[in-house]
Amino acid sequence: MASPADVAADPNERAGVAVHATGLRFRYDTPEGELVVLDSIDFDVDAGSVVAITGASGSGKTTLLSVLGGLDRPHGGSVLIAGHDLAQLDRDEMARYRREVVGFVFQDFGLLGQLTALENVELALTFERVSRRQRRARARELLGAVGLGDRLGHRPRALSGGEKQRVAIARALANEPRLVLADEPTGNLDPVATAVVLDMLLRVPVDHGSTVLIVTHDDAIAARADRRMHLIGGRIASA
Amino acid sequence: MTWRDAIVLARRSVGRRGGRAVLTVLSVALGAALLSSLLIASDSAKQRVLDQVSEGGPLSGIKVDAAAPSASALDSDNPRPGAARRIDDTALRRIAGLAQVSSVLPIIATPIIALPPTTLPAAAHATSKNDRPLFEAAVGIDLAHVSQLPVTVIAGRLPQPGSQTEIAVTVDFLQRLGVTNANSKALIGTDVMLGAPRVFKNGNERRNRARWTKAEIVGVVSQEAGNGLFVVSLDMARSDRAWTAAGAPIDGIDPDPSEYSALFVVAHGLDHVTQVRAEINGVGYSTSAPESLITQVQRYVHVVELVLAGIGSIGLTIAALGISNAMLAAIRERRREIGVLKAVGAADRDVRRVFLVEAGTLGFTGGLLGAGLGLLVARTLAAVVNRYLASQDLQTVHLGVPVALLASVVVGATVLALAAGTLPAIRAARMPARQAISDE
Numbered sequence: 001m002a003s004p005a006d007v008a009a010d011p012n013e014r015a016g017v018a019v020h021a022t023g024l025r026f027r028y029d030t031p032e033g034e035l036v037v038l039d040s041i042d043f044d045v046d047a048g049s050v051v052a053i054t055g056a057s058g059s060g061k062t063t064l065l066s067v068l069g070g071l072d073r074p075h076g077g078s079v080l081i082a083g084h085d086l087a088q089l090d091r092d093e094m095a096r097y098r099r100e101v102v103g104f105v106f107q108d109f110g111l112l113g114q115l116t117a118l119e120n121v122e123l124a125l126t127f128e129r130v131s132r133r134q135r136r137a138r139a140r141e142l143l144g145a146v147g148l149g150d151r152l153g154h155r156p157r158a159l160s161g162g163e164k165q166r167v168a169i170a171r172a173l174a175n176e177p178r179l180v181l182a183d184e185p186t187g188n189l190d191p192v193a194t195a196v197v198l199d200m201l202l203r204v205p206v207d208h209g210s211t212v213l214i215v216t217h218d219d220a221i222a223a224r225a226d227r228r229m230h231l232i233g234g235r236i237a238s239a
Numbered sequence: 240m241t242w243r244d245a246i247v248l249a250r251r252s253v254g255r256r257g258g259r260a261v262l263t264v265l266s267v268a269l270g271a272a273l274l275s276s277l278l279i280a281s282d283s284a285k286q287r288v289l290d291q292v293s294e295g296g297p298l299s300g301i302k303v304d305a306a307a308p309s310a311s312a313l314d315s316d317n318p319r320p321g322a323a324r325r326i327d328d329t330a331l332r333r334i335a336g337l338a339q340v341s342s343v344l345p346i347i348a349t350p351i352i353a354l355p356p357t358t359l360p361a362a363a364h365a366t367s368k369n370d371r372p373l374f375e376a377a378v379g380i381d382l383a384h385v386s387q388l389p390v391t392v393i394a395g396r397l398p399q400p401g402s403q404t405e406i407a408v409t410v411d412f413l414q415r416l417g418v419t420n421a422n423s424k425a426l427i428g429t430d431v432m433l434g435a436p437r438v439f440k441n442g443n444e445r446r447n448r449a450r451w452t453k454a455e456i457v458g459v460v461s462q463e464a465g466n467g468l469f470v471v472s473l474d475m476a477r478s479d480r481a482w483t484a485a486g487a488p489i490d491g492i493d494p495d496p497s498e499y500s501a502l503f504v505v506a507h508g509l510d511h512v513t514q515v516r517a518e519i520n521g522v523g524y525s526t527s528a529p530e531s532l533i534t535q536v537q538r539y540v541h542v543v544e545l546v547l548a549g550i551g552s553i554g555l556t557i558a559a560l561g562i563s564n565a566m567l568a569a570i571r572e573r574r575r576e577i578g579v580l581k582a583v584g585a586a587d588r589d590v591r592r593v594f595l596v597e598a599g600t601l602g603f604t605g606g607l608l609g610a611g612l613g614l615l616v617a618r619t620l621a622a623v624v625n626r627y628l629a630s631q632d633l634q635t636v637h638l639g640v641p642v643a644l645l646a647s648v649v650v651g652a653t654v655l656a657l658a659a660g661t662l663p664a665i666r667a668a669r670m671p672a673r674q675a676i677s678d679e
Binding site: 066069070071072091092094095096098099100104106110111112113114115123124126127128129171175 | 240241244248251252254255575576578579580581582583584585586587589671672673676
């Protein structure tokens with residue numbers, strides 16, 4: 001988790017900006033040549049806001065989420081998040097960034113089938129060397145908060161889609177992240193579960209102080225966000 | 240990530256793919272079983288051969304004769320005694336005080352007249368008739384420390400220390416009676432009349448007499464402690480020898496003024512035998528020891544061990560390749576899982592650790608099972624071999640539980656599995672996070 005000193009050292013955060021991207025560029029090398037996915041985009045995301053990233057398939061929204069989440073390194077420009085310039089981090093620093101600053105929610109939940117709900121949430125703290133007792137207590141608290149206090153020992157296969165995604169949200173919040181990145185979080189859910197999961201994500205800035213970025217195709221979800229960022233061909237068409 | 244967390248995660252991952260894990264563990268177990276059974280068999284064979292060479296005594300045993308050493312005595316395993324020289328308690332203490340000497344045991348050989356039982360038990364199936372007295376020798380040894388002497392019990396037991404009525408007979412005695420080793424048990428409990436000879440001289444007249452003892456055969460032995468058909472207690476040999484020595488010299492037998500006929504010295508290990516022999520020669524006594532033979536045998540057996548270990552290691556290596564293959568397949572299947580681990584903050588070393596622990600777990604479990612299986616196989620083989628040896632009237636093989644050897648097989652299997660898992664673990668660790676999470 002980021003220390004208070006990191007926060008104080010980050011002028012963007014002091015100015016209420018969670019993400020500050022300038023000239024952000026990302027490309028894939030393909031047999032046919034270079035494919036530019038993010039084309040020198042500039043944007044800021046206010047701390048504590050919910051931003052919906054929309055766009056057609058191949059517009060670069062998932063890649064943008066990967067870059068902001070430290071899963072990919074930008075090929076140009078800079079991305080400043082919580083005092084980290086993501087373009088400058090090495091592999092270990094990138095892992096530390098993911099461990100301390102980011103929480104992910106995936107469309108397919110990303111839960112490990114061999115672990116229980118409780119252990120899946122604990123997993124996010126395992127790499128921080130938080131004591132077993134502390135992380136267990138934190139995982140119980142978070143699963144209780146998402147209404148799964150009675151499902152602690154259940155494996156993912158014994159949970160419904162909505163319950164799995166609630167476990168994933170609990171896991172994403174375990175490390176008290178600055179940034180929660182959700183990639184089509186309701187893509188595999190029925191309308192009822194979608195409503196529950198969306199409510200939870202929209203409450204995250206209020207309850208946990210995190211900034212939330214949601215990649216979605218669903219205009220209804222985008223409409224409930226504080227801001228919508230629409231990508232077309234690797235550029236921000238509207239924000 | 241702590242090792243404990245890595246172990247928990249690895250254990251769960253292994254358990255989730257139970258079928259593959261069982262097959263991988265079985266392949267390691269088979270390799271480890273092959274290696275351990277071969278090593279156990281070769282180790283037992285080595286012990287058997289060395290026991291044969293040393294007649295069941297310590298490998299570092301040295302026989303000291305009641306004679307002065309010859310110049311070339313140290314160049315040979317066999318005794319090359321010079322002139323007769325008394326061995327008394329003073330000499331015994333001097334030799335016992337030498338550096339690298341572990342123990343010194345006295346041996347007293349005394350002439351004896353034996354009257355074998357005229358009627359042997361039918362179960363002995365004797366093929367010779369022995370109704371004539373045998374002019375032989377009895378060998379008195381310290382029966383309380385027989386493990387330090389070149390004596391092996393074939394049937395029955397040894398006489399009680401200090402006994403004047405119990406004796407063990409040698410294999411040579413059985414042959415005189417025409418009794419095979421296999422039937423030697425039948426002689427246990429039968430009596431032999433033993434006479435300590437004495438010559439009474441009155442002027443020119445010589446009269447041969449003997450002091451007779453009715454002795455019970457309590458065991459059959461193979462021994463190299465001294466030349467004689469009977470193994471008796473030191474007290475019995477000393478008493479008979481004193482009785483004989485009190486008379487006139489016996490025709491054909493040189494009077495032996497020595498307190499002890501020989502000594503059996505045990506050095507602190509085979510490596511010190513040459514040094515101890517030289518020091519005993521320095522004290523003034525002739526020595527003999529099968530050190531050269533034992534060293535050569537050990538060398539040859541070691542070569543056999545290496546060959547067998549090589550064959551076993553091939554099996555284990557094939558199993559390790561199986562682990563490597565299974566791990567690589569697992570990584571292909573678990574890209575998404577690796578991606579999730581990285582997304583929640585696992586560093587490369589954390590992912591590497593999880594996969595290495597998985598490989599180590601498979602290797603350790605397989606090694607443990609294989610070591611047990613190897614012991615079982617070796618014991619089964621030993622039972623078959625022993626049945627054959629017994630049918631051929633040969634001494635059987637004893638298999639212990641070679642804990643150190645089995646432990647080294649388990650450790651070896653684990654290390655090999657870790658080595659086999661290293662490449663897959665590195666590959667998993669180096670997998671780009673986004674590539675893993677996108678599962679494309």
